[in-house]
Every structure is written in C-alpha cells, then in structure tokens.
Amino acid sequence: MIANSNSRRRLRRNLLTAMGGVLLGGCDALSRTDWFPKMLKVGESLSRHVQHAVTARKSMAQEFSERDLSPTFRSNGTANPDDAAYQRHAQASFADWQLQIDGLVEQPMGFSLQQLRAMPSRVQITRHDCVEGWSAIGKWKGVPLAEVLKLVRPTAAARYVVFRCADPMDQAGTRYYESIDMEDAWHPQTILAYELNDATLPIGNGAPLRVRVERQLGYKMAKYIMRLQLVDSFATIGGGHGGYWEDRGYEWYAGI
Amino acid sequence: MAFDRAARRHSYYRHALVVRITHWVNALALAILLMSGLNIFNAHPSLSWDKSSYSRRAPVFETSAAMAADGRIIGVTRIFNHAFVTTGVLGLSQDAGRPVARGFPSWITIPSFQWLAMARHWHFFFAWLLVINGCVYLTFSLLSRHVAHDLLPTRLDWGSIGRSILDHVRFRHPHGAEAARYNILQKLAYLAVIFVLLPLMILTGWAMSPRLDSIAPGWVDFIGGRQAARTLHFIVAWTLVLFVLVHLFEVLISGVWNNLRSMITGRYVIPPEPHSKEPQ
Numbered sequence: 245m246i247a248n249s250n251s252r253r254r255l256r257r258n259l260l261t262a263m264g265g266v267l268l269g270g271c272d273a274l275s276r277t278d279w280f281p282k283m284l285k286v287g288e289s290l291s292r293h294v295q296h297a298v299t300a301r302k303s304m305a306q307e308f309s310e311r312d313l314s315p316t317f318r319s320n321g322t323a324n325p326d327d328a329a330y331q332r333h334a335q336a337s338f339a340d341w342q343l344q345i346d347g348l349v350e351q352p353m354g355f356s357l358q359q360l361r362a363m364p365s366r367v368q369i370t371r372h373d374c375v376e377g378w379s380a381i382g383k384w385k386g387v388p389l390a391e392v393l394k395l396v397r398p399t400a401a402a403r404y405v406v407f408r409c410a411d412p413m414d415q416a417g418t419r420y421y422e423s424i425d426m427e428d429a430w431h432p433q434t435i436l437a438y439e440l441n442d443a444t445l446p447i448g449n450g451a452p453l454r455v456r457v458e459r460q461l462g463y464k465m466a467k468y469i470m471r472l473q474l475v476d477s478f479a480t481i482g483g484g485h486g487g488y489w490e491d492r493g494y495e496w497y498a499g500i
Numbered sequence: 501m502a503f504d505r506a507a508r509r510h511s512y513y514r515h516a517l518v519v520r521i522t523h524w525v526n527a528l529a530l531a532i533l534l535m536s537g538l539n540i541f542n543a544h545p546s547l548s549w550d551k552s553s554y555s556r557r558a559p560v561f562e563t564s565a566a567m568a569a570d571g572r573i574i575g576v577t578r579i580f581n582h583a584f585v586t587t588g589v590l591g592l593s594q595d596a597g598r599p600v601a602r603g604f605p606s607w608i609t610i611p612s613f614q615w616l617a618m619a620r621h622w623h624f625f626f627a628w629l630l631v632i633n634g635c636v637y638l639t640f641s642l643l644s645r646h647v648a649h650d651l652l653p654t655r656l657d658w659g660s661i662g663r664s665i666l667d668h669v670r671f672r673h674p675h676g677a678e679a680a681r682y683n684i685l686q687k688l689a690y691l692a693v694i695f696v697l698l699p700l701m702i703l704t705g706w707a708m709s710p711r712l713d714s715i716a717p718g719w720v721d722f723i724g725g726r727q728a729a730r731t732l733h734f735i736v737a738w739t740l741v742l743f744v745l746v747h748l749f750e751v752l753i754s755g756v757w758n759n760l761r762s763m764i765t766g767r768y769v770i771p772p773e774p775h776s777k778e779p780q
Contacts, residue, residue, distance in 0.1 A: 264607060271535075271610045275618045287625030295711045303714040314554035371552055371726060373710050375616065377544035378553040379726055459711045493617035499711030500624070 285495070292497040301427055305458035308369040314380040317372075317440060319448030322420065325411035325468050333410075338452040343436075345392065347474035348402035353395060357438065357452050363387045366435050374462040375489075375498065384456050386437035390430050392472075398426070402474040405429045406481060407455055407466035413488055422466040423478050423486040423496070424457055433458045436469070461498035463489045512680060514768035519646065522637040523763055529630040530744070532622060534737060535610040538603070539619035545591075545603030547734055551725030560731060563591040565601035573599065627705065634698060650682060651691055657684040673754040676773040686750075689743060697740055704733040 274280040325331075333341045338357050346352040369383045389405070409420040428434055435456050438445050445451045450467025457464045464487070478484065483491030490496045515523070546553065547561040562578045563586070575591025577584045588594070593605035595613060606612040610622055641647045664684045667673070674683060682690070706712045707720045707729035723729050751759045755771065762768035 268607060268610070268612045271532075271622075272612050275611045275615070275622075281618065281621050284621035284625040287623075287628045288621065290628050291624055295709070299711055299715055303711075304717055305710060305714050306717040306720065308551065312551050312555075314552055315556065316554065318554060371710075373708070373726065374544070375620075377540065377730060378546070379551075380554045381552045459714050461710065489617075493621075495617075495620070500705075500709035 281493075288495045288497070291500055295499045299459075302431060303459070305370055305433055308371065308381050310369065310383070312381045313369065313383060313441065317382040317449060318378070318380050319446075320374060320462065322411035322413070322467065323448050327410055327412055330410040330468065334447060334451070341452055343453060343469065344471040345396045345474075346471070347406075348399045348476060349474050350397040350399060351395065355392070360387050360392075360436065360453070361438060363391050366432070368433055368435070368456070368458070370433070370456065370458045372462050372465070375494065383441050384435060384437040385439035385442075386435035386453075386456065388432060389434045389436055389455065390432065392436065393429060396474075398474050401476045402426065403476045404474070404478055404486070406473040406475055406478060406486075407469050408471040408473060409466050410468040410470050418482070418488070420466060420468070420488045421482055422455075422464055422488070423475075423481075424455075424460075424464060428457050428459070431457075431459070459499060461500075463487070463494065464498050510772060511767050511769040513766050514680075514762045515766045516640070516644065516646070517766065518636065518640040520763055520766060522633050522640075525629065525633045526637075529626045529633065530740065532610060532626045533630065534741065535608060536619045536622035536626070537733075537737060539609040539611060539614065540616060540623060541734065542603040542609065542614055543616045547731040548727040549724060549731055550727050551721065553727050561734075563603045565592045573601075575601075627702075630698075631702065638694075651687050651694075653684055653687050657687065660684055671753055673771070675771045677770075679770050680768075689746070693740065693743055697736055697743070700736045701733065701740070704729040704736065708733070 342354040342356055343360065344352075344354050364387065365385055366388050367383065367385045369381060371379050371381045373379045393405075404423045404425055406423045407421060409422075411420045412418065413420055424434070433456065436453050437450075437456050438453055440446065440449050445454065450469075453469045454467040455465050455469060473481075475481070478486040482488065485491045486496040487494075544553075545563040546559045548555065548557065548559045550557050553559075558581075559578070560580060564576050564578075565573055566576045568574045573592060574585055575587040575589065575593065577586040577590045586592075589605055590603065592599055592601055594600070595602065595606040600606075602614060609619070611618050641651075661684050667683070668685055673679070704723065707723055708726060713720050713726070720726050720729060723732060755769075758769050758771075
C-alpha cells in the first residue's frame with residue numbers, strides 16, 4: 245500500500261512537473277516566434293499613445309532637492325569606451341573634441357565643449373530610471389538641446405534626433421546610438437549634460453556629453469555623444485529600430 | 501456530474517456570462533503578469549523603500565548569489581538585516597541543469613530564462629488586457645447592480661462575521677438558502693481584490709513610469725517614492741497570490757465540480773441541508 249501511494253505521488257508530481265514544463269516551454273516557444281512578440285508589442289504601443297494623451301507635451305519630470313541625491317551615481321553600460329580616438333580625447337580633457345550636428349538642418353555646425361558651456365544652461369536634480377528597475381537621483385547641468393537646435397535650425401522634414409556615441413558595444417565595433425522625437429528634443433528638461441553633481445561629467449557617466457531625456461528610461465539617455473543627426477526616419481540606421489537596445493528587442497518609446 | 505432531478509430543482513443561475521468570461525481572462529492575465537513580473541524583478545532583484553535605489557537606506561529585500569565559507573556558491577535572500585540561505589529557490593537556482601545566479605527560479609518566470617525585453621512585452625500586453633477586462637467587469641457589475649446585490653455586505657452579514665470566521669477555520673460550508681449567496685468573508689475578500697489590491701497594482705505600476713510621473717510632479721512621493729512603489733507592486737502581487745491560493749483551496753473543499761461548473765456554464769447546485777430529507 246505504501247509503495248503504491250508513493251508511486252502514485254511520484255506519478256502525480258511528475259505529471260505536474262511535465263504540465264508546468266509544457267506551459268513554460270510553450271511561453272518560451274511563443275517568445276521565439278515572429279508573430280507572437282509582434283502581437284505582445286501592441287501593449288507597449290497602446291502605452292505610448294495613452295501616455296501621450298494623458299500628459300502634456302511639456303509636462304515636467306519631478307525635480308528633487310539636494311537632500312535626495314544618491315550618494316554616488318551608478319555608472320551603467322559602458323564605463324570607459326574601448327576606442328583609441330575617444331581615449332585620445334579623454335587624455336586631452338576633450339579640448340579638441342567637437343559635437344557635430346548635421347542631417348536635416350539648415351545650418352550644420354560643430355560645437356566645442358567650451359562653446360557649449362558658454363551657452364544658456366539648465367540645472368536639474370532628477371531621477372534616472374533604468375529599464376532594469378533601479379533608479380538614482382543626480383544633479384545635472386547642461387545646455388538645453390532646444391538652444392542648440394535653435395542655432396542649427398531643423399528643417400520641417402526632421403522628425404528625430406539621433407545620438408551617435410563613441411562607445412563600441414561589441415567586437416565588431418557596433419557603436420551605441422539612440423534617438424528621440426522632436427517633442428522630447430524641444431522639451432525644456434532635455435539637456436546635453438556636461439556636469440554631474442557639481443563636477444565635470446565623469447567618464448563612467450558619459451563624458452564629455454550625455455543627453456538627459458527625463459520622461460523616459462535610462463537607455464534613451466545616450467552617453468559619450470559625438471554627433472547629432474537629424475533624420476526623418478531611422479530605418480536605415482543600425483538595425484533600423486532607432487537605438488542599440490531597440491535593435492535588441494527593447495521598445496523605442498521607453499515611457500514605462 | 502450529471503444533474504439528477506433533485507439537483508436540477510435546487511440549482512440556479514449563479515454567474516452572468518460577463519462575470520464568467522472576465523473571471524477566466526483575469527485568471528490568465530494575473531498568472532502571466534506574475535510570472536513575467538518576476539522575470540522583470542530578476543533584472544534588479546532588490547527592493548528599497550525610498551525615492552531611488554541608491555539612497556542612504558539599505559534595501560528591504562534582496563536576493564543574490566554569494567560564496568559560502570567552504571567555497572560553494574549559494575543563494576542568499578536578505579530581508580531587512582536578516583540573511584537566509586535560499587539556494588535552489590532564491591538567488592541561485594537550477595536552469596537547464598546548471599546553477600544560475602537569478603532572483604526567482606526559471607519555473608516561475610516568463611520567459612523561463614533571463615530576457616528582460618521579452619518579459620516586458622508579455623507584461624505590458626497582459627497588463628492592458630487586465631485593465632480592459634477590469635473595465636468591462638466593473639461597468640457590467642455596477643450597471644447590473646452585481647456589486648450592490650451580491651458583493652456589498654448587508655447589516656446581517658456584518659452580524660455573522662464571528663460565525664463565518666469559525667465556519668471557515670472548521671472548513672464548514674453553508675447549505676440550503678445560505679449557499680445561494682456569498683458569505684461575509686467571501687464578500688470582503690472579493691471587494692478587497694476588486695477595489696483595493698488590483699487598483700493598487702495599477703497605481704504602483706504607473707508610479708514606475710517616468711512619463712506618468714510627470715502628470716503631477718511629486719505625486720509618486722505620496723506612496724513613498726518610485727522605489728517604494730516598486731516594493732509595493734511586489735508586495736501586493738504576492739498578496740494577490742495569497743488570495744488565489746485561499747480561493748483555490750475554498751473552491752476545492754466546497755465542491756470543486758459544482759464551483760467550476762458555475763464559473764463555466766453559470767449553473768450552481770445548492771447543497772441540500774445535511775439533515776433534512778429531500779422530497780423524492
């Protein structure tokens with residue numbers, strides 16, 4: 245009797261494990277199809293539309309006080325670009341570095357770090373929300389992207405600002421890149437930051453220049469920016485999804 | 501399973517079609533939200549009670565893999581200042597036959613392996629399904645007065661709360677006319693899930709969105725800050741799991757086929773009074 249009930253219990257347990265395995269395996273298999281993730285992404289597309297409907301174009305991200313600052317601002321992703329040209333700039337304290345702006349603009353221009361520092365600036369204490377779930381609060385100083393855009397004058401066809409970065413992400417030399425739309429580009433809190441917590445932006449956090457896009461997640465806020473490109477579509481850039489992580493399955497709109 | 505004559509006489513139409521459909525959609529959505537949510541949790545298996553993760557306060561809950569004194573890799577779970585060895589479940593578990601450092605084990609996450617982007621696709625799709633399903637249910641239940649008739653406790657219900665608690669701990673279930681309505685604990689549990697726990701899940705989910713935080717800057721601080729909202733999201737999720745476990749237990753011991761049938765076809769057979777003879 246005991247042996248019998250034991251074997252029945254074992255059978256039941258194996259059956260349950262097998263059923264669980266089939267269900268979980270099914271979810272994994274669905275995740276690897278083309279059509280199923282495409283259907284799932286309807287959720288995130290709905291989030292983008294609803295979030296834009298219920299918030300103003302210029303709604304402001306929360307700003308904090310010095311009391312709330314994280315003791316250290318975590319460096320995530322690339323900590324120090326493995327790139328000879330970048331390292332030469334870093335050695336020279338970015339004295340010869342230039343931010344190139346081109347694409348769909350009436351006046352392509354280059355800006356030195358000194359020129360950017362001389363422009364109107366904005367200081368903001370904001371929370372950086374990583375897609376992984378952590379957040380950190382830092383004090384940023386930089387030139388509003390809007391000030392730079394006023395000088396280069398985007399054409400009517402320009403729909404996105406693409407950030408081209410110095411950091412290679414793999415052996416093949418794929419470089420980090422990101423893109424935002426003109427709504428976020430003109431937003432008053434979207435700044436090209438050159439200071440963090442009252443000090444020159446450290447290399448770990450994106451020196452000499454990183455963008456802050458405060459109403460989106462951290463991966464949108466490209467570090468080690470070398471060039472801004474105004475485009476009407478990002479279909480021909482990188483993997484065509486508008487950013488390094490977007491090419492690897494993450495959503496282009498990162499509002500949640 | 502087949503109805504006999506007597507049972508047919510003592511059965512009634514318990515659950516409306518909308519309630520039945522939304523119940524099962526809800527069950528599916530909640531299961532997937534939990535499992536994809538745990539995959540998302542695993543990307544940063546640490547919870548804080550603050551405005552950010554990196555503050556002067558230590559995390560309140562954290563899982564990690566660590567090396568034990570004897571050189572073995574173990575799973576460690578920290579709750580406040582207490583550390584527990586949780587190898588095999590939290591911090592370190594088997595995935596495809598080898599030990600992997602991960603918060604929750606593969607058998608409870610969607611996808612089963614660490615894949616944050618995909619887990620987010622699953623999570624947000626089923627989050628919207630849950631919200632839309634919830635709106636359908638609420639609209640129907642308020643208009644048809646399902647909430648007012650079946651869920652809101654009456655004065656009589658409140659008076660029976662002591663007896664109802666005793667009945668539940670003795671696993672005794674109502675028969676006859678009393679079985680045709682929800683008891684007070686059942687009503688309170690359903691009301692709590694519908695009007696407190698699920699809205700809290702949605703609210704704390706919104707609180708983690710940088711765009712929705714900008715609706716009225718600072719509103720997130722009313723629930724303790726963004727990371728506190730993430731912690732609450734986690735706690736309420738497990739409170740819902742606890743509800744489901746009790747719910748399943750009660751379904752099992754109070755006539756599993758009768759309960760299942762009533763949630764599929766709508767028809768519920770009222771258990772006869774144990775000591776009264778049924779007319780043939």
